[in-house]
Amino acid sequence: MKTSTKVITQTLLNETTQKAQASNRFRMNYNFHEDLNEPIHRMLNAMEPDTYIRPHKHDKLEAVVILRGKMLSIIFDEEGNITQKVELSPEGENIGIEIPRETYHAVVVLEPGTIIYEVKEGPYIPLDENNFAQWSPDGSNQEDVKEYIEKLL
Numbered sequence: 001m002k003t004s005t006k007v008i009t010q011t012l013l014n015e016t017t018q019k020a021q022a023s024n025r026f027r028m029n030y031n032f033h034e035d036l037n038e039p040i041h042r043m044l045n046a047m048e049p050d051t052y053i054r055p056h057k058h059d060k061l062e063a064v065v066i067l068r069g070k071m072l073s074i075i076f077d078e079e080g081n082i083t084q085k086v087e088l089s090p091e092g093e094n095i096g097i098e099i100p101r102e103t104y105h106a107v108v109v110l111e112p113g114t115i116i117y118e119v120k121e122g123p124y125i126p127l128d129e130n131n132f133a134q135w136s137p138d139g140s141n142q143e144d145v146k147e148y149i150e151k152l153l
Helices: 010-022 142-152
Strands: 027-031 040-047 053-056 062-068 071-076 082-088 096-099 104-109 114-121
Touching: 010 027, 010 040, 010 062, 010 114, 071 096, 082 096, 104 142
Parallel strands: none
Antiparallel strands: 027 040, 040 114, 053 104, 062 096, 062 114, 071 082, 071 104
8 A cells, every 4th residue: 555745844843843832741743654563663753841751762773853943862871871962953063863772862852842853663662661761760750850851961
């Protein structure tokens, strides 16, 4: 079965940003893959500065290209030490990053309206406690999260 051509438009970016702003998690995906079992997942991920993306790792490769806004991609070792910080911005030096399998990483969103185009290997498998960094706040206490993000910055 042939699928239709998919186009990333300014209207789509605006709509996805509006959904992220209205979400209690302050982020929203727009999937281009039509089935969670597809071998390659492609999506927009709209994120606002108040979102918390806990350090985590996948057994899959992940690549990101920033379309709008500004964010900090942070890479950690197994003990939670920061090994790399990469600021991404369409106007900046760095516009994308590829994160290797089994690498702890997190994102800190620096500007409202930030949107990335993300590609990951499929199929979709939800993260569980083994994927999250136990040395990071779990997100249940906003004050802990705020202090942790300040420390990362």
